[in-house]
Amino acid sequence: MAETLEQRCDRLREPVTELVGVSISATLRPQDLPELARAITTVRGILSEDASSIPPGPFLDWLPTALRNLDRMHEAVSSGDAATSYAILTDKHDGFIRLTDGCAGFPGWARA
Template identity: 30%
Template sequence: MNDVLAERCDRLRDIILELTPLMIEVQGNASRLNAVLPVVQRLRAVANEGADGIDNPSYRQWAGGAPSNIDALEEAAKAGDAEAAWRAFADQESGVNLLSTACAGYPGW
């Protein structure tokens, strides 16, 4: 049987591994926020696939909030607002924490 969550976590792993250090870096150098934008677009592409076929409640919650969370992250990055970008990234209700919880136990997570 195809494990949709495993496939998503596999695809998302490299995105989050690239995005996380960038988000830390921009806290001290907001001029690097432009580097966040292409990574956010890759994250959006996966998030837009939704949560069909995935029973994991953390992933379903993340996927449900991801569009607005990603919008907020993108808007903050475009505005050069590192603090707002971090708030979106680290948001406990819709940020990458939920994604990390959902993917815990899969390779690379």
Template identity: 25%
Template sequence: MADALAERCTMLGGPVIGLMQAVMGSQVNAIRFVEVIERAREIQRIVARGAEGIDDPAYTRWVATAPVVLDEIIDGAEHRDRERVWAAFSDPERGMNALAAACTGQPGW
């Protein structure tokens, strides 16, 4: 089970870092919204795999809400709404911080 979590966290590491950079960049440069959308969609494809084989409650809680959060990030970016993108990304319960908490201790996290 821990191996499945490690594998999933490894898969998500690069895309999440890319999303973080794009979200931060979009706060000062609207051109970065395109990249926000691309990175969020990349994460959506990984999230679509679900949490099979992963029994970590923090991860399963995050993966259950991630589709809604990622949709909010994408919709906010499509509408060039910096505040909405940031609010969804940084939400302490559902955003990328919750994923980081689930992946704490995994390589690259």
């Protein structure tokens, strides 16, 4: 059975929430960098799954950018730079705000 956009957004909700939280904490606590790297890997794994059954729209439009962002975030974390990783995550143009747009209307996803 093909996964729907709602199912994908549901699967992303908790890992993305964790990613945001640990991104904030890692900027203040370098000892959280391994946890941040793990959170990035988890979200990237979900976003890397086959998206062929997901309809065109904001989610798919942003997906290639999301994967590049996660790679850039991981590079920053690997070099000990949590602040740069957080800046990529929260970028107002290409950051994870666009995932909120892609998942808008589904439970747990609201556009601020």
